[in-house]
Amino acid sequence: MSHSAVSQAGAVSVSIGNERSLRRSVFKQNNSISFKGKSWSSSLALNQKTTSIRDAKRYTNTTLCMSVQQTSSSKVTVSPIDLEGPKDPPLNLYKPKESYTAKIVSVERVVGPKAPGETCHIVIDHDGNLPYWEGQSYGVIPPGENPKKPGAPHNVRLYSIASTRYGDFFDGKTASLCVRRAVYYDPETGKEDPSKNGVCSNFLCDSKPGDKIQITGPSGKVMLLPETDPNATHIMIATGTGVAPYRGYLRRMFMENVPNKTFSGLAWLFLGVANTDSLLYDDEFTKYLKDHPENFRFDKALSREEKNKKGGKMYVQDKIEEYSDEIFKLLDNGAHIYFCGLKGMMPGIQDTLKRVAEERGESWDSKLSQLRKNKQWHVEVY
Numbered sequence: 165m166s167h168s169a170v171s172q173a174g175a176v177s178v179s180i181g182n183e184r185s186l187r188r189s190v191f192k193q194n195n196s197i198s199f200k201g202k203s204w205s206s207s208l209a210l211n212q213k214t215t216s217i218r219d220a221k222r223y224t225n226t227t228l229c230m231s232v233q234q235t236s237s238s239k240v241t242v243s244p245i246d247l248e249g250p251k252d253p254p255l256n257l258y259k260p261k262e263s264y265t266a267k268i269v270s271v272e273r274v275v276g277p278k279a280p281g282e283t284c285h286i287v288i289d290h291d292g293n294l295p296y297w298e299g300q301s302y303g304v305i306p307p308g309e310n311p312k313k314p315g316a317p318h319n320v321r322l323y324s325i326a327s328t329r330y331g332d333f334f335d336g337k338t339a340s341l342c343v344r345r346a347v348y349y350d351p352e353t354g355k356e357d358p359s360k361n362g363v364c365s366n367f368l369c370d371s372k373p374g375d376k377i378q379i380t381g382p383s384g385k386v387m388l389l390p391e392t393d394p395n396a397t398h399i400m401i402a403t404g405t406g407v408a409p410y411r412g413y414l415r416r417m418f419m420e421n422v423p424n425k426t427f428s429g430l431a432w433l434f435l436g437v438a439n440t441d442s443l444l445y446d447d448e449f450t451k452y453l454k455d456h457p458e459n460f461r462f463d464k465a466l467s468r469e470e471k472n473k474k475g476g477k478m479y480v481q482d483k484i485e486e487y488s489d490e491i492f493k494l495l496d497n498g499a500h501i502y503f504c505g506l507k508g509m510m511p512g513i514q515d516t517l518k519r520v521a522e523e524r525g526e527s528w529d530s531k532l533s534q535l536r537k538n539k540q541w542h543v544e545v546y
Contacts, residue, residue, distance in 0.1 A: 481513045
């Protein structure tokens with residue numbers, strides 16, 4: 165998910181080495197590792213003898229699907245577990261003037277032919293040097309010159325990370341982004357105007373494996389997943405590519421075998437997209453629904469295929485209204501609620517929540533103030 169251009173993603177298959185080697189720790193303990201002189205994790209050091217993503221052998225022999233659809237219901241072992249060690253999230257290890265050079269591993273279109281626009285799932289190799297937590301963002305600096313500042317690089321574009329801290333290969337060396345290609349169409353002619361297309365989203369969607377990419381970050385604290393209470397309720401609301409951080413949350417909850425991390429609460433995802441072909445990570449979410457019916461709920465709003473109760477298009481706020489009584493009761497009992505996607509989603513959602521609160525005889529302003537005070541309210545829109 166981009167904070168400056170829209171982005172989306174889904175399930176992707178890639179060829180890698182055998183799963184046993186994939187799950188093997190690629191770090192050696194007992195040494196301190198620092199990032200640009202800043203010690204972040206106390207006991208990690210790169211094991212130079214292990215293969216990195218750049219080693220082509222890693223992508224042969226067997227295929228592991230990033231989608232849970234083709235994985236067993238048993239959880240996946242992750243490494244290095246030292247990524248669980250730090251008490252605070254890594255922040256701004258690399259800044260715009262001193263960015264990190266990472267490499268593209270894969271770029272895959274992940275929406276169907278009837279989806280409006282193109283959405284890509286992009287896996288980036290940071291070789292363990294740019295750790296992050298679920299809910300954080302990377303900054304991407306597209307190549308070329310800033311047209312508004314001749315001689316200067318482009319501005320940083322922020323993208324929510326769509327993988328857990330272990331990445332899609334479960335070894336702590338990659339991060340995934342979901343990017344919707346931003347294309348501009350002239351309202352008069354209806355034709356595409358490439359000069360006004362999104363610079364960064366097009367760069368990312370056009371990238372090839374092995375291409376270099378300048379990364380900053382990680383950044384952000386507002387969408388970090390609270391994990392002190394394994395029985396907590398997490399209500400996740402997304403439009404389009406805003407689903408990116410939730411993919412990380414849900415993989416951590418239901419796919420990965422992280423020592424001392426067992427989720428026994430409720431994760432409830434509301435996803436609004438245009439149509440069935442636009443659904444993101446649907447295979448993964450559907451599998452969680454099948455395997456963890458007591459702990460996961462998934463409601464979709466397909467604006468071009470469904471109608472709300474008034475006969476209009478079905479948007480995510482209509483789904484929220486449909487379950488409003490239950491949502492309010494969960495919030496009263498301490499549930500966390502997250503919003504991620506285009507900023508245009510919030511007025512409709514806020515209006516719906518305010519109307520429901522008033523129907524319940526409550527003041528929405530007071531309730532919202534209390535939710536923020538209790539750190540139950542998490543918003544990241546762009």
